[in-house]
Amino acid sequence: MADLTLETMSNQYFDVLKELGNIGAGNATTALAQMLQCKVDMSVPQVKLLEFKDVATLMGGEEQLMAGIYLGVEGDITGSIMFLLEQKSARHLVGKLMGMPTEGDTFTEMEISALQEVGNIITGSYLNSLSMMTNLKIYPTIPSLAMDMAAAILSVPAIEFGVIGDNILLIQTQFFDEIQLDGYFILIPELESYVKILSSLGISWG
Amino acid sequence: MSEVIKVGMADLNVCVSPNSITTLGLGSCVGIAIRDPVTKVGGLAHIMLPDSTQIRNNSNIPKFADTGIAELVRLMVAKGANKGRMVAKIAGGAQMFAFQNKMEMVRIGERNVEAARKKLAELKIPILASDTGDSYGRTVIFYPENGDFVIKAVGRPQKVI
Numbered sequence: 238m239a240d241l242t243l244e245t246m247s248n249q250y251f252d253v254l255k256e257l258g259n260i261g262a263g264n265a266t267t268a269l270a271q272m273l274q275c276k277v278d279m280s281v282p283q284v285k286l287l288e289f290k291d292v293a294t295l296m297g298g299e300e301q302l303m304a305g306i307y308l309g310v311e312g313d314i315t316g317s318i319m320f321l322l323e324q325k326s327a328r329h330l331v332g333k334l335m336g337m338p339t340e341g342d343t344f345t346e347m348e349i350s351a352l353q354e355v356g357n358i359i360t361g362s363y364l365n366s367l368s369m370m371t372n373l374k375i376y377p378t379i380p381s382l383a384m385d386m387a388a389a390i391l392s393v394p395a396i397e398f399g400v401i402g403d404n405i406l407l408i409q410t411q412f413f414d415e416i417q418l419d420g421y422f423i424l425i426p427e428l429e430s431y432v433k434i435l436s437s438l439g440i441s442w443g
Numbered sequence: 444m445s446e447v448i449k450v451g452m453a454d455l456n457v458c459v460s461p462n463s464i465t466t467l468g469l470g471s472c473v474g475i476a477i478r479d480p481v482t483k484v485g486g487l488a489h490i491m492l493p494d495s496t497q498i499r500n501n502s503n504i505p506k507f508a509d510t511g512i513a514e515l516v517r518l519m520v521a522k523g524a525n526k527g528r529m530v531a532k533i534a535g536g537a538q539m540f541a542f543q544n545k546m547e548m549v550r551i552g553e554r555n556v557e558a559a560r561k562k563l564a565e566l567k568i569p570i571l572a573s574d575t576g577d578s579y580g581r582t583v584i585f586y587p588e589n590g591d592f593v594i595k596a597v598g599r600p601q602k603v604i
Contacts, residue, residue: 289491290451299467300582302597307540343598381540385597388452388468389580392491393539395452396471396551399491403453403503 253435255284258408260370261363262422266412268362272355273333273414280411286404289395295409296321296421299388306356307393309378310364314430318377319394319423320360324384326418330355333414344384353382363422371437394423447584448487450474453506455488457518460588469535469581471552473559475512476585476592477531477568479524485587488515492551493558508558516566529568532592532604533559534583536575552576572604 262282270277285295293299302324309317322330331348332338334355344352357380368375383390391405398405408422426434445461452472458464460483466474469489478485488511492498495507504510520526536556556575563570574581574594584593594602 289453293452293468305539383539383578385470385539385580386468386582389470389537390539392452392468392470392472392580396491399453399506400498400500402500403506 253438254406254431257367257370257434258282258284258422258424261366262408262410264362264366265359265422266410268358269355269412272358273330275333275414278413280413283409285407285409287407288404289391289399292391292395292405292407293388295407296387296391296419297323299386301387302384303387303390304352304356305383305385305390305393306353306360306380307383308360308380310375310426311378312376313373314375314426314433316424316426316430317394317397318360318364318425319390320356320363321387321390321421321423323419326416326420327352327355327384329416329418349382353380356380356382359420360422367434371434373433373437394425397425450487450489452489453491453503455486455505455511455515455518457484457486457515457522458585458587459484459522460586463584463586463588465582465584467582469583470537470539471535471555473508473533473535473552473555473575474581474583475508475515475531475533475559475563476583477512477515477519477529478585478587478590479519479528480530480590481525481528482523483587484519484522484524485585485590486515486519487583487585488512490555490559493554508555509562512559512562512566516568526566526568529566530590531563531568531570532572532585532590533563533570534574534581534592534594534604537577537579537581539578539580541578574602574604 266279304327412418448464450466464487495501536552582595
């Protein structure tokens with residue numbers, strides 16, 4: 238167990254994590270549709286294990302403006318989860334939620350709070366499905382929002398992953414309502430939590 | 444023609460004038476720019492974690508403040524810089540989220556800055572200027588020609604330290 242890393246994880250385990258990602262993102266999409274009261278489609282999520290330096294590139298470059306919602310996970314498993322959304326997608330969602338289009342480079346306090354709520358619901362439904370599938374108790378902590386360059390926001394999960402390796406496990410989801418919204422989940426369980434997740438699904442480790 | 448050399452996350456590189464060296468979107472990571480003003484050999488390290496000795500999986504040298512700075516200095520000396528003349532500037536180490544959950548991750552930006560300062564002090568490299576902390580990301584460009592360290596952030600005027 239001591240030498241367990243994301244890099245040495247076998248394909249079977251990786252497939253399980255992919256499936257968890259798919260279902261979680263699916264539930265998050267449903268929640269989003271309910272919140273916006275419109276139909277939201279979702280593409281099949283892509284689950285990738287990426288090197289730090291490639292993550293920001295995937296999101297459109299290190300300086301791409303993103304909104305990031307970050308929260309801790311407690312209970313049977315510990316770690317954290319982050320949901321990232323391109324800033325222009327974030328603006329679209331907030332406008333829709335508040336019933337009026339928003340403009341400009343900055344968000345008002347009201348818009349920030351709406352965006353925080355979006356993040357809450359999306360990450361919450363994601364964690365819910367994880368909890369239901371694994372029968373593990375998972376409690377989210379208070380979420381926190383940052384709007385900044387992709388690389389700067391990503392430094393936070395990268396540092397957490399950095400303690401155990403040089404890669405990030407990323408789930409990329411595309412939502413569509415009228416426009417395409419690119420969202421990214423980064424799930425950061427501590428290594429012992431991976432074992433718990435897998436064994437709760439009846440998969441023994443090593 | 445001068446080139447701009449790019450340094451990624453957990454990465455470092457050496458740069459000789461008239462070229463410049465940049466790293467994009469420093470968050471809680473710290474960018475350490477070092478220069479020998481005589482030979483105009485410079486370098487930039489983008490470190491993520493303070494201390495390699497606290498981590499089991501620590502083979503990635505540029506990831507840590509202690510090993511990253513030592514390696515940068517070594518590479519600069521190999522390019523003709525004199526260690527005794529080196530001066531440094533640092534930026535980054537922000538706390539990106541008002542709240543971060545895990546105890547050891549609290550103040551990670553601040554701890555990265557402290558670790559960088561400590562390692563530079565140990566190597567007797569004076570810090571001429573710094574722009575650290577706060578809660579926003581920074582893109583930095585370093586010019587070994589004159590030592591300018593340009594800092595850009597979203598919605599803020601550009602700074603030169």
